Amino acid sequence: MLSRARTRTSLVAAAAALALTAGLAVTGAHASGSGAGSRPSGPAWTAAWAASPQRASTGFKANWSEDGFSGQTLRQVVRVTEGGDRARIRLSNAYGTSPLHIAGATIARTKKGAAVEEGSVRRLTFEGRRSVEIPAHGQLSSDEAGLELKPFESVTVTLHLARTTGPATFHAQSFATSYRADGEHVGDTGAGAFDESTESWYFLSGVDVAGGGVAAGKKARRGGGVVLFGDSTTDGFASSTDLNRRWSDALAERLAKAGAPRPVLNAGIGGNLVLNDSAWYGERGTARFGRDALDLPGVGTVVVLEGLNDIGFSESDTPTYKPAPKVSAEELIAGHRKLIRAAKAKGVRVVGATLLPLGGSDHYGERAAEVSDAFNSWVRNSGEYDAYVDFDRALADPADGERLAPRFDSGDHLHPNDAGYRAMAEAVDLEAL
Known part of the structure; x- marks a missing residue:
């Protein structure tokens, strides 16, 4: 009890302890969180799902972190514990040694496995652009996307990694299946192209919501x-x-x-x-x-x-x-x-x-x-x-x-x-x- x-x-005061996460440079996007990097005129965001970033490493199960990605699309499924009518994602390159290029990204409601609900796919932007570069050791959040989510609903985040990423910032043990496809498949609703899987999350560190629940x-x-x-x-x-x-x-x-x-x-x-x-x-x-x-x-x-x-x-x-x-x-x-x-x-x-x-x-x-x-x-x-x-x-x-x-x-x-x-x-x- x-x-x-x-x-x-x-x-x-704990300024020294907190300074480790302050001042991360972000190129072409606004910083995530509720602090100085957030847009003052934007919605009130609340974290609905999160995962703690780790440096690339081997693990108890095979993962893709040390090899990274090149010319591939990564699809990841997470369950939110808060609902809203708008959503954004947070991405981390905290342990990257070179800039991370995101060629495209979507968010959608999950159907089953790597498949998503038709009509729910939303293209994500970063300061209005569909592609973005996250500097080494950086992190960012996307612009808001209009997507209604309910608490305990699963959402699918898809990233197109057109360039070679190098070792990937990831979360080793997800106890959830992530999927990979060769080529560009961010807009796919079906699962056919995603013929590889792993139990880790890569680059994705959070999903935030606004317009419902806590944010309302x-x-x-x-x-x-x-x-x-x-x-x-x-x-x-x-x-x-x-x-x-x-x-x-x-x-x-x-x-x-x-x-x-x-x-x-x-x-x-x-x-x-x-x-x-x-x-x-x-x-x-x-x-x-x-x-x-x-x-x-x-x-x-x-x-x-x-x-x-x-x-x-x-x-x-x-x-x-x-x-x-x-x-x-x-x-x-x-x-x-x-x-x-x-x-x-x-x-x-x-x-x-x-x-x-x-x-x-x-x-x-x-x-x-x-x-x-x-x-x-x-x-x-x-x-x-x-x-x-x-x-x-x-x-x-x-x-x-x-x-x-x-x-x-x-x-x-x-x-x-x-x-x-x-x-x-x-x-x-x-x-x-």
Whole structure:
């Protein structure tokens, strides 16, 4: 159950933490988000879907990031958790080493697989132009497109990548199918040309909506969007592909069912750490927090669940993060305090979460167990977060509190299954959000 914690009386400036995402150069398009780069006379945007960018790398499943794209069309399907009558996309070349040329782009309502609904295809423009170049390390948002979307509707974003992109900024583990075709097919409604697939998202970092829901004036009453920030558990590892069974999906559905709908955005990266960067698992949480969570349009609350990899990689035999530092509870807590300060400096409510049980997993060991227990005690008792959710107790095996309950275990004793992700959403006190 999510417990209310006492609020702190002083706010600490976090300009340094947030500066990492400030000042990105954009050529031929306006910056995404609700800050200085947005058009002052434009609509009030709210993020309806998001994915955290990563540098090109290998992964647990084959992906196209290291090779990139050349003379191809990329089609990606995502599900929004907020509706509206206008939409735009956000694109990221955050880890590109050369400009990224987008020759054309469309957005449409999804039909099935790579097929889209006839009559719903909208050509996207960037400052009025159909093509755009995103500089290395840049990001941008498209112009608005008139497309009516309902909450929990799937949308398809199609990009024509006519030139060689080089390694692609991407999100490694999507648990959703993306498609690729040779040549130019942005306007296709059928799926015939898209004969290759992968389970990653490329260049696409967000879909925003306006003209409905939060963007229509309910934001103040409902508290804005909710961002879930964390590692593979937040990302949805081991959830069912193409079925939207992450805990972010379950929480958005629960809020809607309770009559308090709010967009829920997923800012998880599999393997991510609070304190250290990784070639596979993204920039450390304290470095990406502003870009991936606080700066999303319309955000009011962030839920932070992260730290198991910081303490567990040193116990694991996996070769993907070696040598792994041995992180103390004090060091992990110090990292979380940076996140808390950054959120409060932005006026965003910040909710902490206890780490899930890890007994029997490759992250488990005597030292990891001790650090996890100490960290969880701090989350519950310090009052430094505005509130907290106790996933440790909600998903623990009644017969052995060190382990996930068998009915919630995906099989690796570390990640929940679909039922476990639903249980995480049920553990949240919606009023405290």
